[in-house]
Amino acid sequence: MHIARINSAGKVLLAIVLLGLLAFALGFLPNRWQQICIMWAIWSTVGMSWLVILRVGEFSVGQAGFLCIGGYSAAVLMLKFNCPFWLALIVSAATCAFVALVVGVIILRLKGLYFLVISLVFAEIVRLTIAASDYLGASEGLFGIPIPNNLWFIKFSTKQGWLYLFIFILALAGFTFRRMEKSRIGRIYSYIGASPDLAQSFGIYYMKYRVQAFVISAFFTGLVGAAMGVYLGAVGPEGYTFYYSLIAQIVAILGGVGSIVLGPLLGSALYTVFDEYLVYVPGARSLIMGGLLLTVIFFLPEGLVSVRRKFLNKFPRGFPRKFI
Amino acid sequence: MALIEITNLGKSFGGNRAVDGIDIELQPGEIVGLVGPNGAGKSTIFNLITGFLRPNSGTIKFKGDNITGLRPDQIAKKGIGRTFQITLLFHGQTVLESMLAGHVREERTGFWQALLNTGAYRQERAQAFEKSVDTLQFMGLTEWKDTLVNVLPCGLQRFLGIAQVIMSPVEILLLDEPLTGLNEEEISMLLGKLKQLRSQGISILLIEHHMKAVMSFCDRIVVINFGQKIAEGTPERISTNPTVIEAYLGCKRGTRVS
């Protein structure tokens, strides 16, 4: 195999080209499927971001908080400051990262169930504070966010344009998380997740890495949140409820938490397709979704990615099972 | 100058004075045993030295620097390595992967270099791998390098614990009951390794209930009971010290001293 010998820069280039082609091809899908792909990219990115926090040993139920901050900052920047879209995206993501830094230093001292609860409280505080602010449109939210100007060849007046943007964000997040996972960073996160005490005894300051993971997670969640807010044209406190946080976990767990990129990609694909087609059975929607989750967890406790591993195990010994 | 100098160390948990005015000194190159009945406060002393607990009173100096109240990671970076009484493991990692954890404090490249896989980062990674291969060889764990740590035989998990600590330079090793769970053969093997480490200039502070090993291995022994130092001296003098014998015979599991 020649591909195995291409160096890492070559691999990245190859991946970018393939991804570009894929995005280009997706752009010719019917509108409805483009919509599904957009949701797929959004929830994949959010699922990956959630997994980063899980790596350092924390179960966050607060991703909705960062989607909310991201969405609102983009809305405010574009509506009230006439900020160009691309700048609004970057500033919103940076805002989320900054909030995560300040909040993280405090709440990441808590562990286990305490962190779970405090992350939920954080997301609710964000939502309720915004709902109480007249500047931010109170309970009505902010609407009429203008359609952004074209960005190079991407036209935001079409679904296609948005699809390209969300795939780009997904690729950015995917590359970052994959590199993290394959490098020392990811390893250190796993050490801390497995045993903070042992990690500390080797001179690893666990708070630094926990906060780092939290900030990176918030950055990408905020970036998606900002793009999503502008895509929908409106942001409102009703949108950013606990359910958004839940989807992040659903897609990651469906896909398999063992794989930071592939897991959420698969989980999100299954989730978004079901979510889209379940509109035909309004009554049984949650029931079927719950059934789906249970089925996957029951038959594939390690998520959809383990299908691939089970399949791979049928190959003779020596087949590259683990790519380090 | 003493390598470690502990003066008047005290720690209470509620009303329980687990460590009560302890003084210990350790010279470079020395192997000192820390013994005492269960609940005497030995592990608590380790946790105080390594920053996992903060003392209520007293100071801890390392090579003349006051290290009292520093965080565990800061203390580890000074070259004070430790193991834990219960075997702590990085579940889900292979032996080789968890060995690399011990080398992190030596590595200088930061987040972006790791993310972008720069030359400097790759070089450090290669060094870390090399060092782990050497260290695994030294500890006799080479054939286990791709095994998940949680399925490693219990005795070898203790070996791994020490192997991880010596991945980066250490001046002193604090070993909390390293011989529990080892059979006689493994015990003599581990003691052999520790002697080799000592000949490389590493000092050792050893908590151990295995009296035969302590008596033959340590230069000096400190005996703790109810958080206080009740005796200190060479193994011969300790084994005939009446206070020590009484402290042990007054406690259920003390019968090991004979």
Ligand SMILES: Nc1ncnc2c1ncn2[C@@H]1O[C@H](COP(=O)(O)OP(=O)(O)OP(=O)(O)O)[C@@H](O)[C@H]1O
């Ligand atoms: N984190 C803690 N919180 C409360 N009490 C503690 C804590 N750690 C230790 N203790 C108490 O301090 C005393 C000394 O405990 P320590 O673990 O230091 O004993 P030890 O000498 O290591 O005993 P062993 O030989 O059984 O390991 C015990 O009474 C123990 O219950």
Ligand SMILES: [Mg+2]
């Ligand atoms: Mg103990």
